[in-house]
Amino acid sequence: MAILITPTTKILIQGITGEFGARHTRLSLDYGTQVVAGVTPGKGGQHFEHQGHRVPIFNSVAEAARATGATVSAIFVPPPFAGDAILEAVDADLDLAVAITEGIPIRDMIRVKRAMQGRRTRLVGPNCPGLVTPGTGPGSKGGCRIGIAPGYIHRPGRVGVVSRSGTLTDEAVFQLTSKGLGQSTCVGIGGDPVNGTSHLDVIKLFNADPETHGIIMIGEIGGSAEVEAARWVREHCRKPVAGFIAGATAPAGRRMGHAGAVIGGHEDTAAAKIAIFRECGIEVAATPSDMADALLRSAAARGIKLS
């Protein structure tokens, strides 16, 4: 089991013919992911070809989903049009829309999020690396890779990873795999201040997933999403959780690459978040090199096996 996506999940790519979308579609196909359709308005009827794969391209998401049974979309559409692309996936009633695009105006996301209320589609992102549920083949091939994560560093297993940062997720996954700990699913929720799925949403899913035995939560300065998740963990989660917060040295009020990572109030500094993690029984990684070890400490303290 895994959360949100499994190796049999059928996905479509919005923006499959753009350079960025095409590159990562090829990598996902190489990984063994079921990429069944692409969407580029005006290019319907063409095909995306890669090493024997022939992925049909459609003019709209609804058409693509109807024809192929795709239930999840990965969105690589450029920022000015990405909000519209998300709404199109929502309108087609997909299960999940994963917005990889970085640089979507905040106002667009405010409107998109409001328009999604009451709809069935879940949004992950934007400005996120996407999701990976590792497969059982060599280098975890045969898994489901949605987005831009390097598939080969994963191994199938029992640790769930949720993070706002792409490269820090890679760092955590690499540490886990190096220590022989595989992953159930890794979810990059993205660095933007207005996004879809939160840390808490993912933690709840991991908590309910019998195959996930431990969780790594990676956060940043800014906002209160990690704090909200930590308080829920204290009340409801019986699985070991390790946490890391990036940005202890960031100066207040400066944007550190991620639009969401601007320190505003007193509870969104790294020190405040780390203190709350500790209060909530989350094992804090002292440095980013310590993430997998922190989870091992937490699991050992509870007598839980992660491998």
Add this chain to the structure above:
Amino acid sequence: MNIHEYQAKALFEKYGVPVPRGAAARSQAEFATALAQLPEGPTMVKSQIHAGGRGKGTFTNGFKGGVKFCQDKVAALAMAGNMLGQTLVTAQTGPAGRRVQTVYFTVASDIKKEYYLAILLDRASSRPVIVASTEGGVEIEKVAHETPEKITKVRVDPAYGLADFQVRDLIAALGLTGAEAKNAAKLIRNLYTCFWETDAAMVEVNPLITTPAGEVLALDAKVSFDDNALFRHPEITALRDLNEEDPKEIEASKYALSYIALDGNIACLVNGAGLAMSTMDIIKHFGGTPANFLDVGGGASKDQVIAAFKIILGDPNVKGILVNIFGGIMDCNVIAQGIVEAVREVGLKLPLVVRLEGNNVEAGKATLAASGLTLVSGDTMADAAQKIVRLVA
């Protein structure tokens, strides 16, 4: 992106948010023309820099106060000469301060009472929030901490926009009645439209004032914009003042590098924002101090790495460099080649620690080893950080 007070007030006027009459001057020669646009009488002289705390700031020549009240225009003209071209240090500028390149003259308003009004994003609800307080002209953080009951927040539903009842709630919270209430309601609506239509990240009016004549005015104006939305606002992009930005940050943005200068002595070059932030953190954890934040992005090229090295070395405080690359998708060998070329081109003399991991890492490490350069290799982030901290100490 931030803009100056005088630019923000011009924007306010365009949206029907009343401000005291004012005029800006960029040179001594322009002082008289600017002042001629204002009526006789008490005049404010305000240094224009992108930082708060101007009133309590001190110029590097010893002159105190970046915002001054003058009895008349003659005094204002003389006062402006004390500010223009001088460097103002405030609580927000850092010790280096900022050079005042524009002076703004405004009519000195009669103040009945000061209030606070701001609009920004409420991350928890993903909606714009209007923040208002009866405590104006002071630091809002202090009010929030000491007397939170004096702050009212109204979250706006983006599907409907600002509703009448919400404006009434704000007016009631500010305790305004009669003509003041009517004028404030119009101001709040117009300020919200300004925030929404310009893709502002924040508009802050501190203080918002009432006058004995029943007027409601934005006495100060601080506006910043969502960088992601600038592509659809060329008229706002044109307000960018490069004098207010670190030249190294401007250079970095030309190469799509995200760079922020800090005051430490260990420079870092990293891919990914989260990894870059935590690289700074781990340097600090092992007793060093980071000189910068630098994210070369997910698909760094050789040219970007070379540009990054040059920018890092433009900071005279730098005593050592830590390169931390997790190349999940990007080819580590390309990064390694970039490092070798950059080190040769700039003739690097400082200690350099490189931690490479990921795609094609063996080839990357071989390239570094074969280069004959004196660099130290780090196995993990912790190992690399400890090594550079030792080398710089």
